[in-house]
Amino acid sequence: MFLIKVLVIGAAGRVGKLVVEKLKQTTSYTPVAMVRSKDQKEMFQKDGVSAVLGDLEKDFESAYADVDAVIFAAGSGADTGAEMTIIIDQEGAIKAIDRAKHFGVQRFVMLSSMAADRPEAGNREIKHYLFAKHRADEYLKSSGVPYTIVRPGPLTNEDGTGTVFLSEHVNGGESIAREDVAAVLVAALTHPKAEDKSFDVVQGDTPVEDLFRH
Amino acid sequence: MFLIKVLVIGAAGRVGKLVVEKLKQTTSYTPVAMVRSKDQKEMFQKDGVSAVLGDLEKDFESAYADVDAVIFAAGSGADTGAEMTIIIDQEGAIKAIDRAKHFGVQRFVMLSSMAADRPEAGNREIKHYLFAKHRADEYLKSSGVPYTIVRPGPLTNEDGTGTVFLSEHVNGGESIAREDVAAVLVAALTHPKAEDKSFDVVQGDTPVEDLFRH
Numbered sequence: 001m002f003l004i005k006v007l008v009i010g011a012a013g014r015v016g017k018l019v020v021e022k023l024k025q026t027t028s029y030t031p032v033a034m035v036r037s038k039d040q041k042e043m044f045q046k047d048g049v050s051a052v053l054g055d056l057e058k059d060f061e062s063a064y065a066d067v068d069a070v071i072f073a074a075g076s077g078a079d080t081g082a083e084m085t086i087i088i089d090q091e092g093a094i095k096a097i098d099r100a101k102h103f104g105v106q107r108f109v110m111l112s113s114m115a116a117d118r119p120e121a122g123n124r125e126i127k128h129y130l131f132a133k134h135r136a137d138e139y140l141k142s143s144g145v146p147y148t149i150v151r152p153g154p155l156t157n158e159d160g161t162g163t164v165f166l167s168e169h170v171n172g173g174e175s176i177a178r179e180d181v182a183a184v185l186v187a188a189l190t191h192p193k194a195e196d197k198s199f200d201v202v203q204g205d206t207p208v209e210d211l212f213r214h
Numbered sequence: 215m216f217l218i219k220v221l222v223i224g225a226a227g228r229v230g231k232l233v234v235e236k237l238k239q240t241t242s243y244t245p246v247a248m249v250r251s252k253d254q255k256e257m258f259q260k261d262g263v264s265a266v267l268g269d270l271e272k273d274f275e276s277a278y279a280d281v282d283a284v285i286f287a288a289g290s291g292a293d294t295g296a297e298m299t300i301i302i303d304q305e306g307a308i309k310a311i312d313r314a315k316h317f318g319v320q321r322f323v324m325l326s327s328m329a330a331d332r333p334e335a336g337n338r339e340i341k342h343y344l345f346a347k348h349r350a351d352e353y354l355k356s357s358g359v360p361y362t363i364v365r366p367g368p369l370t371n372e373d374g375t376g377t378v379f380l381s382e383h384v385n386g387g388e389s390i391a392r393e394d395v396a397a398v399l400v401a402a403l404t405h406p407k408a409e410d411k412s413f414d415v416v417q418g419d420t421p422v423e424d425l426f427r428h
Contacts, residue, residue: 082296083342090300091333091345119305128297131305135349 003030006189007067009056009096010074012040015111015155018182019071020049029189034063056092061099069107070100071185085132093136100145107195109188111181112137112151114173114200137198148188149198152181165204166211174202183208217244220403221281223270223310224288226254229325229369232396233285234263243403248277270306275313283321284314285399299346307350314359321409323402325395326351326365328387328414351412362402363412366395379418380425388416397422 006023010016011033023031033044033051044051054060056074072093076084093110100108112133115122119130140147153174160179184201188194191212220237224230225247237245247258247265258265268274270288286307290298307324314322326347329336333344354361367388374393398415402408405426 082300086296086300086342086345090349128300131300135304 004028004068004190005030005032005066006069006071007032007034007052007063009034009054009060009063009070009072010111011035011044011051012037013073013075014157015178015182015185016071016073018179019073019185020044022182022186024049026186029186032063032067034060056088056095060096064099064103064105067103067105069109069189070096070105071109071111071189072096073111073182073185075111082128085129089129090132090136094139097136097140097143097145101143105145107189108140108143108145108147109185110137110140110147110149111185112149112198114151114153114170114202116151117169117198141196141198146195148194148196150181150184150188151198151200152176152184153200153202155181161203163203163205163207164201164211165206166199166201168197168199170200170202172202174204176201176203180208184211187211216242218242218282218404219244219246219280220283220285221246221248221266221277223248223268223274223277223284223286224325225249225258225265226251227287227289228371229392229396229399230285230287232393233287233399234258236396236400238263240400243400246277246281248274270302270309274310278313278317278319281317281319283323283403284310284319285323285325285403286310287325287396287399289325296342299343303343304346304350308353311350311354311357311359315357319359321403322354322357322359322361323399324351324354324361324363325399326363326412328365328367328384328416330365331383331412355410355412360409362408362410364395364398364402365412365414366390366398367414367416369395375417377417377419377421378415378425379420380413380415382411382413384414384416386416388418390415390417394422398425401425 012035020031023029034054041051052063054063076088116133119134122130155178156175158177160177193212226249234245237243248268255265266277268277290302330347333348336344370389372391374391407426
């Protein structure tokens with residue numbers, strides 16, 4: 001059977017780990033976890049998951065060997081300062097998109113953030129972050145790589161409900177469980193209706209398996 | 215006589231002030247100083263210079279009325295943190311380029327920074343800044359607005375010498391007086407040989423008036 005090889009960038013992150021889990025549970029995808037440390041790599045491998053070392057700030061080209069699709073779930077986090085927002089969230093993503101283009105990746109699914117399509121609306125604390133995410137999203141849109149951009153509302157660690165509300169634009173900032181975001185990222189991988197589209201997503205009533213049907 | 219109206223964005227900055235001075239001394243250009251505060255505006259006006267209020271973080275569209283060319287000399291400075299590097303140096307510049315395109319500006323001269331064309335080479339302290347400048351420069355290059363990008367070495371407050379070394383790539387990080395940088399930005403305004411080109415510039419032996427001749 002043909003397995004679609006999905007490189008998960010940021011696999012050791014909170015959403016990334018859940019993405020790897022979801023991919024493992026499918027019969028059509030096989031995850032490759034891209035991580036920065038040997039410990040993380042061994043952790044995934046012990047769990048039966050392929051893993052590669054790669055650092056968004058340095059080199060990670062070798063991670064793309066035979067990769068069919070990419071899910072970008074990396075982020076510098078809130079504790080490292082805006083320098084790292086530029087270096088990882090914006091430029092790391094742009095480098096990952098360049099590599100995806102170079103290696104002919106068939107789909108690039110980007111974990112973005114609600115309001116990244118209208119950063120001016122952001123308050124003082126998050127505006128720079130939204131601009132950085134916006135710039136990466138815009139780069140992806142004009143890259144020529146088939147893409148899906150997913151912009152979730154505020155993330156929670158609740159158990160996933162399996163149901164969401166997904167639309168090109170959602171008014172209001174309802175939250176969503178990281179587990180449900182991970183499921184949406186995986187669902188977006190091959191649906192033709194998700195190709196070259198951007199979506200907001202929050203908790204809601206639509207089963208994830210019914211998304212992108214029409 | 216036909217006067218070329220040049221909007222100087224960041225006119226109250228150290229390079230910006232010198233650019234306004236240089237433009238005033240010419241017979242073919244007339245500067246419009248874009249500044250953030252009423253005090254700065256009055257200061258320029260007392261000096262016989264047209265000035266407009268505009269804030270890169272907010273709105274400045276009205277500053278573009280009848281503008282033929284733009285010199286972008288704004289920067290958030292080293293004291294405000296990387297958040298402002300994104301908001302001003304990168305996104306303020308991108309917004310200024312969008313406006314220039316919208317209003318059919320004939321030349322956009324960008325004050326960039328040496329190594330902004332190879333940010334990966336930057337050390338930890340300035341890498342994020344170089345990435346932000348790089349992103350703005352790349353945006354300008356693909357905007358369709360006729361441009362010149364000037365990337366000076368480390369800036370000093372020495373008196374200008376009137377002579378520089380300008381080349382598409384300069385090896386080494388020699389410094390250059392802000393006054394000479396200002397003169398180069400002004401010289402780049404209308405020379406056909408400077409159009410859609412990017413240059414490094416440091417102190418050297420070529421009189422600024424001889425630049426862009428061949």
